[in-house]
Amino acid sequence: MSPDHSPLLIIDGLVKQFGGFRALDGLSFSLAAGEILGLVGPNGSGKTTCINIVSGLYTPDGGSIHFEGRSVAGLPSHRLAHAGINRTFQIPRPFLTLTVRENVDIAIAYGRNRDTRTDTDALLSSLGLLAFADQPAAELNSARQKMLDLARALATGPRLLLVDELAAGLNPAELEHIAAKLKDLACSGIALLVVEHLMGFIGQITDRIVVMNAGKEIFEGSLANAFTNSQVVEVFLGGEDAA
Amino acid sequence: MRHVLLILVPVVATFAILPSVYSNHLLLFNFMIFIMLAQGVNVIYGFTGYLPFGYVGFFGAGAYGFSLMVIHLQAPPLLALPVGAGAAVVLGLFLTPLFRLSGAYFSIANLAAALAVLQVVSNPNLESITKGPYGISLSGVFNPTLAYGTALAVLAATLGLVIYLRNSRFGMALQAIREDPISAGMAGINVVRERIIAWLLSALIAGLAGGVFAWYVSVFYPETVFSGEFTIFAIVFALFGGNATVVGPILGVVILYGLYNAVGISTPQYFQLIYGALIMGLVLFLPNGLVSLLRRWGLNVP
Amino acid sequence: MLLYTLLAGLLFGLYFSLIGLGLNLVFGVMRIVNLAHGDFLMLGAFLAFWLFTLFAVNPISAIPIVFALFAVVGLPLYYLLVPRLLKARDPEMLSFILFFGLSQVIEAITTIAFGTSERSIPGVQLGIVIATVKGLFVGHKVDNGPIEIFGQTFPAAWVASGVVSGLAVLFVYLYLYRTRLGYLTRAVMVNREEAIATGINVHRVSAFAFGIGLGLAAVAGVFAPFMLGSITPAMGVEVTVTSFTVIVIGSLGNPLGTVLGGLVYGISYMFMQSYYSSWANLLPYLLLIAILLVRPSGLLGRQVRRA
Structure with a gap:
């Protein structure tokens, strides 16, 4: 509160x-x-x-x-x-040709997160995406693309x-x-x-x-x-x- | 830095050394021009996904900007070049409202804009300013050696820019915008501003290329520097090699422009047939260009 | 002068509607941009030219031949190219590039086959047909020559082009609103996904629309020698831009909206020609950009866009 x-x-x-x-x-x-x-x-x-x-x-x-x-x-x-303020999408909208890690890195770089300790690996791992970090987002199934949407949103703090x-x-x-x-x-x-x-x-x-x-x-x-x-x-x- | 050593230095060095062993300097110069233009297309199409079907408009604007500075203000070429390229950037600024249009509409409107600029420049009513359809002659500043050297510098700067985009978060942000502008906005990227920056950089490259081209050839007509072939070639070379990479467009120019000079100059229609068929094949079977083929073979292509 | 310009604009406007009609039909049904549209028009023009030169076929009689031939070519071409495209992530952009490639191939092959020289058909050929038709109505032989409308005289070719263009628009209207296939075509235009879901054979509908689109382009080509000047293999690009302008002015994806676009374009073109001739060539480009920016849905906008 x-x-x-x-x-x-x-x-x-x-x-x-x-x-x-x-x-x-x-x-x-x-x-x-x-x-x-x-x-x-x-x-x-x-x-x-x-x-x-x-x-x-x-x-x-x-x-x-x-x-x-x-x-x-x-x-x-x-x-x-x-x-x-951030959001996820009903139909996930990741950056398809970029890797999972790059998807999150961009949001950290541009999101002006006040918490400077935000770490891509920790975020990915907490959402079960670490194993796919270096794959293009297009190769994820739709459930994981949703998690990636969430990861990108959270990366902006x-x-x-x-x-x-x-x-x-x-x-x-x-x-x-x-x-x-x-x-x-x-x-x-x-x-x-x-x-x-x-x-x-x-x-x-x-x-x-x-x-x-x-x-x-x-x-x-x-x-x-x-x-x-x-x-x-x-x-x-x-x-x-x-x- | 690795890419600068592996790509920029060798390419620029090659074009610096070749004139002393190969006598067709115009051909070498044209190779440089097309690498610049293909990379310019790469910046706006490869990184942000907007296909500039009127890209030659910037090239022509640069050529005329340079020439008019020299003719009317007697500016020295090295000053006229950046100012002339500024004309291309101003044209780019004028066209920024086109970004409200999506995909094919943007491309068609851009093409219409380039054709409109050609109509204005070549209009006989403007002869006192642009020389109208009668063309430009810059014999007073003709200096192929210095112009060639300047082209080398522009080439180096162009490659440097693309290497920067390939390795920086700005370049990644542009690719994010290409993939999904809405998500890019939610990732905190100022979509409108970054896209315009890429657009103006792309216009600047073509403007500089056009200016140095005008200087090197020194006599030309409006149709020469506004020829749709510049746009078509630049797009095809970039598409063929592979967009959003550093080496793709260079490969595209070396292979296809090489082919053009082998078969195209005497029988341009055969070359047109080849690249037309190539485009169709690329779209249907290899949408990410030659580079994606190399990647499939496990090569890591910058 | 004013009346002449207006009437000439009307005739050219009808013709420009015909030029844009096929492109808009293809866009409306498939949401793809046929950048080779102008090249099909050019091929139609060449076919009419050779039919006339080799077999003395009058351009008017050539119309059904040209239309049928291109419509038939369109069907396999559709199945060869389009279904693959529609599966891709961004069909609109990909189709744009693909058909650009096709346009280059067509231009190159035509150049290889016929060379780059300019060709034309004597306009008097159309005059003969019109005079004959008129003769049937008035019951005696009529001179073939310029035709008078409201006291203004126009080349017979202009009138013939205008009349045939009007008939072509009527033909498309009847196809869309009076045939079963046309009814299904409209359903696909309104909502492709839903049409698939209700079991409409979307590919068959689209292939026919594609064929008709090419046929219409080719028919427009028959009149190109009279309306656009001589014909060359390289004329395609300019025609494509003009067609695009016409359909953007009217309403993208609404074939009948093309008529409005054509008339606006034709009349303003004629006025520019008459009063500011040295700047007339700027018109299509500026008009295209302005309309795209100010009213991207076209003059008819959404309300009328029910197809």
């Missing part, structure tokens, strides 16, 4: 419009250092759009984003990375990590491992915003979730309580089936 207990990330009234479609329609929530917040909701409810805006891929059309007390809405990705469907497609052992890893990261003080469809995984690692539908939050609280909320149930099970 930051000393003054003010949240690390405050999102307020975020709006994003694609043509006539309102992908985000006044989304608001906040996140504290060391906390893991789950962002759940049906497809198209705006989860990934939210992450894309916070990580600088899109500029918001309205609302504000404050990180460590300063406004970061609309900054380009590299400045957000320098500020301490983020204080806010946005995790977009990291668990999808992993086997149970890998899931177990990654859940433990994310919890470790939170314990070290990193705030995590996790978008995920696997509810078991969400329940295992998060303290709190925000349920989204049609671009806004409809519930905030623990996962267990979420399914006592009629609106959430309706969104997830579909109106007519729930009735």
